[in-house]
Amino acid sequence: MDKHLEKPVNEYNREEIAGFTTQSIIGIGKFYSTRLKRKARVETISDLAKLDHKMADQIGISQKLLEKWTLSASIIYRYATSTEVPISSHRVCIAGLGAVGKSSLIKTLQAQKTTPVNFPTMGATIEHLDFIGLRIAIWDLGGQPSFHRLYLDDPKQFLSKTMLLIFVLDTQREERAIEAAQYLNSLLIKFKYLKEKPKVYLVLHKFDPILDKNELNKSIEVILNEITPILTKYNYTFRTLRTSIFNVEELVKLFSRVFADVSPLSNILSDSLAFYSEAHGFSASFLLTERCFIAAEWTTQLAADQRDNYFLEIMEAIRKEVYESDKKHEKLVILSEIGGTFIIIDRLEFDSIKLFLCSISTEFKTKEGPVTAKFIEEIRPWIINFFSIIT
Ligand SMILES: Nc1nc2c(ncn2[C@@H]2O[C@H](COP(=O)(O)OP(=O)(O)OP(=O)(O)O)[C@@H](O)[C@H]2O)c(=O)[nH]1
Ligand SMILES: [Mg+2]
Structure with a gap:
């Protein structure tokens, strides 16, 4: 969610959150929020959660983007209206x-x-x-x-x-x-x-x-x-x-x-990861926790055994890094045993939560790009704020 709210998300009560305007979801700026309102009568998170993706053409945005937004909205909505125990x-x-x-x-x-x-x-x-x-x-x-x-x-x-x-x-x-x-x-x-x-x-x-x-x-x-x-x-x-x-x-x-x-977060993160990977032209990517649990993955283009092999290689590298290496690298690049591909591992930190962003690429890319920055910006509020809503 947007970081420009008047107060931290956890200080709102749940009903208020469902009534937030669509602009409070990152990526939906004033332009799209006005469009959603005019073309589909969608004003709040709760409206957006119920919106049919088929409306994309009518609103004038890509189907994919709309799917992403409704997914975000529906997860927020579910928690905002849930009477379940957190x-x-x-x-x-x-x-x-x-x-x-x-x-x-x-x-x-x-x-x-x-x-x-x-x-x-x-x-x-x-x-x-x-x-x-x-x-x-x-x-x-x-x-x-x-x-x-x-x-x-x-x-x-x-x-x-x-x-x-x-x-x-x-x-x-x-x-x-x-x-x-x-x-x-x-x-x-x-x-x-x-x-x-x-x-x-x-x-x-x-x-x-x-x-x-x-x-x-x-x-x-x-x-x-x-x-x-x-x-x-x-x-x-x-x-x-x-x-x-x-x-x-x-x-x-x-x-x-x-x-x-x-964890409902996995869905959201996987969705952002798909956008990130496609924009970079990666063939796959994983977001792992420090303990090597898969927080999210985008591996749809890989055969199951290929995916497993990459995961094993990544896990070995991360465990070496976390448990054996004294120096903490910001970035690791390894040549995969699967012919002609590199595995690029970036260390990400969100307050106390540390994650590894692992991308599979045919190119040796070392530069921080705007796409990576945007991705981090996009998932950060989910990782940090989300748990303040539900805990
Ligand atoms: N071969 C084999 N032995 C295992 C494996 N996992 C655990 N064991 C052995 O199984 C025995 C019982 O393990 P525990 O973890 O204490 O079993 P538990 O289910 O917690 O037992 P309770 O606490 O009494 O309910 C130990 O001798 C373990 O070493 C495994 O994957 N393979
Ligand atoms: Mg036991």
């Missing part, structure tokens, strides 16, 4: 039977390196992970049977306002599938009682790189045969992730998707 106080729960690897998985994500935990979690503990300025609180629900009653008997305390349920299964122990399904069932009953329906991710864990994938996939089939009917019974859709603490890169990559699901 995201920052939403819960992410990680549950599953004992010793399936929940705590190890979280510790590995936090440390960015394989970190096995070799003692059971006693009851519930809270762990934090930072993602584009959002402090995600992850409730690690110790899985030993004696603790199940604790959560099930007091769902308000342990399960309410869960926006994401990460249910972890041990792919190397298919014989525990029935027991796992029963536990999941009892959790879903409690969510039903709370009248809540979190997003569900099934994490098929201990999918270790050295093991035979075919064997593991067979065991996964057995496990899913028990688990899927439970989710279907309560009308849940879900996604599956195959993870191992011995493949940190894959773990980080997969969990970026999970966190992007929790």
